Amino acid sequence: PIRKFRVQAEGGTSCRISFRIPRWAKGVNRILVNGEDMGLSAQPDTWAVLEREWQADDVIEISLPFSLEFKPVDEENPDIAALCFGPIVLAADKMSLLDGDMEHPEEWITCIDEKQMLFRTAPGHVCPYPQAVRTFRPYYKIPVMEWYFMYVRFQQR
Incomplete structure (x- = not known):
């Protein structure tokens, strides 16, 4: 922005x-x-x-352009992370075990709606379902009483 x-x-x-x-x-x-x-x-x-x-x-x-970045929950659990877009934390629509490059999420997660700040994984990055995708949106836009998943887990390599 x-x-x-x-x-x-x-x-x-x-x-x-x-x-x-x-x-x-x-x-x-x-x-x-x-x-x-x-x-x-x-x-x-x-x-x-x-x-x-x-x-x-x-x-x-x-x-100061925003970019995607995974932030690990702590040093002991580097495989559990939240996705951020600049200063905005994004939440997933479903529980996820992801398989992708944590250092370069822009290579496999794309913006599908700029105004709503919606992001989606490319197929092949949700384990063990290669056809599945996950959608992320700003945490602050999630209504009360709706399920969300702030942290996702990455497959161990």
């Missing part, structure tokens, strides 16, 4: 503005001022600092 900020300062005001780049922001992060790329290092889990002379109505745009 892209977020825009408008600087409300008198012309010629010098100051530093810092933006926290979250750990999940692992894609191509960009920071623009008035449409110009600032060439800042916007690495995950750091601060991006803009220091300049600001003019009235300068516009800062920050783009």
Whole structure:
């Protein structure tokens, strides 16, 4: 997503503005001022600092694309993980034993509805049913009293 900020300062005001780049922001992060790329290092889990002379109505745009990532429940159980899309935890529609590359879920899980943030596994990744698929959606969109599965288990290799 892209977020825009408008600087409300008198012309010629010098100051530093810092933006926290979250750990999940692992894609191509960009920071623009008035449409110009600032060439800042916007690495995950750091601060991006803009220091300049600001003019009235300068516009800062920050783009931090979301990506899929499996987060293991803990160090003792690396084969049990939750799927996240940026900062949003996704829940599966059914209990699952998955067989796929945990480090690269984008290779076998695709977005099927951008607006609803629905994701689906490709066939061949649900054990022991090669034709089955699993659908993931944001946890916060699951109605009360509806079954969901926050964590999935991965087949041991």
